[in-house]
Amino acid sequence: MGIKIGSPSFKERVQEGVENEFMRSAVSSAQGRFRNGRLNAAEELGNWEEWRSLGEEIRSHTLENLDYYLEQLSEQVAKRGGHVFFAETAEDANRYIQEVVKKRDGKKVVKSKSMVTEEISLNEALEEVGVEVVETDLGEWILQLDEEPPSHIVAPAVHMNKEQIRDTFSEKKGYGASSQPEELALFAREQLRQEFLTADIGITGCNFAVAESGTVTLVTNEGNAEMVTALPDTLITVMGMERLVPTWEEMEVLVSLLTRAAVGQKLTSYITSITGTRLDGEVDGPEAFHLVIVDNGRSKILGTEFQSALHCIRCAACINVCPVYRHVGGHAYGSIYPGPIGAVLTPLLDGYEDHQELPYASTLCAACTDACPVKIPLHEHLIRHRQIIAEEQERGPKTEKWMMKGYAKWASTPAAYKMSSKMARTALKPWTRDEYISNGPGPLKGWTEVRDFPAPEKENFRSWFKNRKKGDE
Amino acid sequence: MAIYQRESFLNRLADRMGRARRTEAVERPKWNHQPQHRVLSGLSQDDLVEVLEKQCAVIHTVFRQTSSSSLADVLKEVIASYGGKQLITAKDARNETFGLDQLYHQLRADGVETHVWEAEKGKENQVIAERADIGITFSDMTLAESGTVVLFHDKNHGRSISLLPQNYIAIIPKSTLVPRYTQMAEKVHRQIESGQAVGSYVSLITGPSNSADIEMKLIVGVHGPVHATYIVVEDR
Numbered sequence: 005m006g007i008k009i010g011s012p013s014f015k016e017r018v019q020e021g022v023e024n025e026f027m028r029s030a031v032s033s034a035q036g037r038f039r040n041g042r043l044n045a046a047e048e049l050g051n052w053e054e055w056r057s058l059g060e061e062i063r064s065h066t067l068e069n070l071d072y073y074l075e076q077l078s079e080q081v082a083k084r085g086g087h088v089f090f091a092e093t094a095e096d097a098n099r100y101i102q103e104v105v106k107k108r109d110g111k112k113v114v115k116s117k118s119m120v121t122e123e124i125s126l127n128e129a130l131e132e133v134g135v136e137v138v139e140t141d142l143g144e145w146i147l148q149l150d151e152e153p154p155s156h157i158v159a160p161a162v163h164m165n166k167e168q169i170r171d172t173f174s175e176k177k178g179y180g181a182s183s184q185p186e187e188l189a190l191f192a193r194e195q196l197r198q199e200f201l202t203a204d205i206g207i208t209g210c211n212f213a214v215a216e217s218g219t220v221t222l223v224t225n226e227g228n229a230e231m232v233t234a235l236p237d238t239l240i241t242v243m244g245m246e247r248l249v250p251t252w253e254e255m256e257v258l259v260s261l262l263t264r265a266a267v268g269q270k271l272t273s274y275i276t277s278i279t280g281t282r283l284d285g286e287v288d289g290p291e292a293f294h295l296v297i298v299d300n301g302r303s304k305i306l307g308t309e310f311q312s313a314l315h316c317i318r319c320a321a322c323i324n325v326c327p328v329y330r331h332v333g334g335h336a337y338g339s340i341y342p343g344p345i346g347a348v349l350t351p352l353l354d355g356y357e358d359h360q361e362l363p364y365a366s367t368l369c370a371a372c373t374d375a376c377p378v379k380i381p382l383h384e385h386l387i388r389h390r391q392i393i394a395e396e397q398e399r400g401p402k403t404e405k406w407m408m409k410g411y412a413k414w415a416s417t418p419a420a421y422k423m424s425s426k427m428a429r430t431a432l433k434p435w436t437r438d439e440y441i442s443n444g445p446g447p448l449k450g451w452t453e454v455r456d457f458p459a460p461e462k463e464n465f466r467s468w469f470k471n472r473k474k475g476d477e
Numbered sequence: 478m479a480i481y482q483r484e485s486f487l488n489r490l491a492d493r494m495g496r497a498r499r500t501e502a503v504e505r506p507k508w509n510h511q512p513q514h515r516v517l518s519g520l521s522q523d524d525l526v527e528v529l530e531k532q533c534a535v536i537h538t539v540f541r542q543t544s545s546s547s548l549a550d551v552l553k554e555v556i557a558s559y560g561g562k563q564l565i566t567a568k569d570a571r572n573e574t575f576g577l578d579q580l581y582h583q584l585r586a587d588g589v590e591t592h593v594w595e596a597e598k599g600k601e602n603q604v605i606a607e608r609a610d611i612g613i614t615f616s617d618m619t620l621a622e623s624g625t626v627v628l629f630h631d632k633n634h635g636r637s638i639s640l641l642p643q644n645y646i647a648i649i650p651k652s653t654l655v656p657r658y659t660q661m662a663e664k665v666h667r668q669i670e671s672g673q674a675v676g677s678y679v680s681l682i683t684g685p686s687n688s689a690d691i692e693m694k695l696i697v698g699v700h701g702p703v704h705a706t707y708i709v710v711e712d713r
Contacts (some may be wrong), residue, residue: 030692030693033693034693037689037693049512049516051512051515054510054512055510055512055513057509057510058508058509058510058511058512058513061506061508061509061510062508065505065506068494069499069503070490070494071487071488071490071491071494071498071499071500072499072500072501072503073503074483074486074487074490075483075487075500078480078483079480081478082478082479082480083478084674084677085478086478087478087479087480087481088479088480088481088483089481089482090480090481090482090483090485090486090487091482092482092485092486092489096482100481140700141690142688142690142691142699143688143690143691146690146691159689159690159693160690161690161691162693165692166691166692169691185691185692185694185696186696188691189688189691189696189698189699190698192699193698193699193700196700197700200700201607216666216669217665217669217675219675219679225686225687225688225689225699226686226687226688226690226699226700226701227640227686227699227700227701227702228699228700230636230640230680230700230701231640231700233636233678234635234636234637234640234678235603235637245490250505251505251666251669252662252663252665252666252669253659253662253663253666254505255662256513256658256659256661256662257513259658260513260657260658267689269623269683270532270622270623270624270683271620271623271625271658271681271683272683273536273682273683273684273685273686273687273701274680274681274682274683274686274701275625275680275681275683276678276679276680276681277675277678277679277680277681278677278678278679279674279675279676279677279678279679280677281677282677282678283631283632283676283677284632285596285632286596286630286631286632286635286677286678287596287599287600287602287603287632287635287637288603288630288635288636288637288678289630289636289677289678297486299486299489303489303490303493304493306490306493306494307493307494307495
């Protein structure tokens with residue numbers, strides 16, 4: 005799939021989102037539930053701010069010493085019988101995984117939810133070499149059957165309703181029951197259970213790797229990651245290189261922050277920690293374990309003013325509070341990472357060229373920054389992106405630059421300013437009805453397409469101020 | 478076991494950060510903020526049981542409490558309530574301590590197929606677990622705050638037991654209760670520091686499986702168990 009999704013034009017994507025009534029109401033109710041969950045969980049804890057500060061401390065220290073901790077992690081994984089592959093690019097990672105699957109003579113892969121494997125287009129790479137790939141997270145499975153990209157990093161199918169899901173199931177899998185969520189889920193349980201039992205390779209993402217012991221921890225609710233890690237004989241875990249912590253003690257803190265910030269749960273139903281291969285006499289767990297550590301552009305962010313974007317623990321709290329996401333939905337961002345963190349991260353990972361609109365898909369209200377459990381200054385990063393786009397990259401629209409130059413000249417010439425502020429009312433008269441303009445000309449057109457613009461007052465500020473002063477004396 | 482392409486990868490990271498590669502002497506700092514140790518601190522075991530009971534309502538889990546002498550009866554009752562015909566459980570010394578060996582013997586005589594995990598049987602254990610309708614395990618550590626059962630799996634206790642059957646029963650000796658995840662993580666960390674290896678598979682289980690992937694409506698029971706019961710028992 006790659007990081008880029010949907011049609012190439014940002015405006016078209018936004019239009020599609022804004023016009024999709026169901027999606028908008030689904031997203032806004034989902035946002036409400038997620039947000040209430042997070043706020044309740046935070047309130048219950050009492051000292052949420054202190055937890056956030058601890059989260060920030062841990063993430064900063066780990067990223068500052070990333071090379072040290074990654075080395076420790078790889079040593080520990082190897083000690084426990086695992087292989088570790090450091091992949092600079094998506095292609096590197098995919099090639100290695102293809103080789104492992106071929107060597108193990110793998111025919112069917114069951115996958116638990118993983119954003120990084122979406123990012124590197126792993127499914128396509130595996131299908132290329134004739135391997136069947138089955139997504140097993142309920143939302144991901146629905147999207148795989150429907151051939152759609154995810155629109156949210158925690159609830160990937162949040163934009164679909166249950167009738168659409170029922171139709172997808174009956175069309176692709178011969179489902180015959182109702183659109184009741186329970187019945188849909190039961191059908192998925194039965195169908196996917198067979199896949200788990202017949203798969204020879206399991207692939208997972210990684211919520212947190214623990215450097216001190218070479219452990220990979222997965223945080224889920226459905227139990228699919230547990231099947232994927234317990235049943236197939238070969239396990240491949242793919243992790244973004246920043247997803248690690250020094251010890252179990254830091255892991256515990258970040259998992260606690262993640263489950264609260266993401267879904268308002270104290271802990272999710274399953275938190276599973278796997279260390280290397282299964283031991284002598286054990287039946288469940290993999291006999292062969294491969295950890296693939298992916299850079300794919302992340303190292304370009306290290307050492308820059310954007311480094312804290314790598315602190316992200318993928319909880320989606322910023323997405324759940326964003327007023328822009330609420331209206332345009334996840335697909336409008338054109339990236340598998342939507343919302344505020346997506347708008348910060350996507351241009352960094354994939355370049356400004358294709359994503360220069362994203363930093364503008366924000367009201368800069370800073371709700372994202374306040375919601376972030378590890379205190380990433382998201383809106384400040386967005387402002388900085390805008391600066392870079394406008395100044396250094398010189399990517400601002402040409403007409404805007406030309407207009408700004410004109411504005412500067414005009415506004416710094418007192419006579420010109422005075423005259424036009426006096427003239428404005430008369431000049432706009434042809435478009436004015438009852439003191440409002442509802443189909444303005446030129447630069448007003450975009451504004452008045454969706455809302456009225458008040459007509460300029462009869463008296464401008466300067467003359468009002470002058471007259472008022474006289475009257476007071 | 479092999480490590481591939483590490484040196485060039487890590488050197489690049491150090492380059493990006495504008496410093497020499499760090500290969501040793503990185504000390505984990507003493508964190509300025511440590512709110513995790515204060516949660517539910519100073520509570521007695523009975524207080525923790527109360528916290529656990531309340532949390533069970535949140536996580537859709539049936540809560541039972543019993544003395545050690547009536548554990549077998551309570552367990553039998555719960556098994557019957559699930560209509561259990563095929564059980565699977567771990568090979569655990571506590572089965573004998575709490576008199577469950579006898580119960581399982583009796584259940585077998587009553588026609589309830591009861592399998593105790595046998596490492597020697599290899600993959601057959603998984604096949605039995607997949608057929609079973611109830612999985613039963615003792616909790617190794619129990620996190621009161623979140624209502625979580627911690628299982629340190631090994632060759633006598635496979636992951637399948639508490640994963641594949643529709644119903645899961647956790648037996649929770651009162652002494653296994655701790656305030657929260659913090660105490661469990663500390664224990665594992667100390668173990669690693671003292672040179673002991675951590676188990677290959679460690680599970681935290683909090684109630685039955687669930688999902689909100691369809692229209693954000695909570696569905697209890699997806700891939701893992703659909704129902705769960707916790708039985709807190711006085712230690713023996």
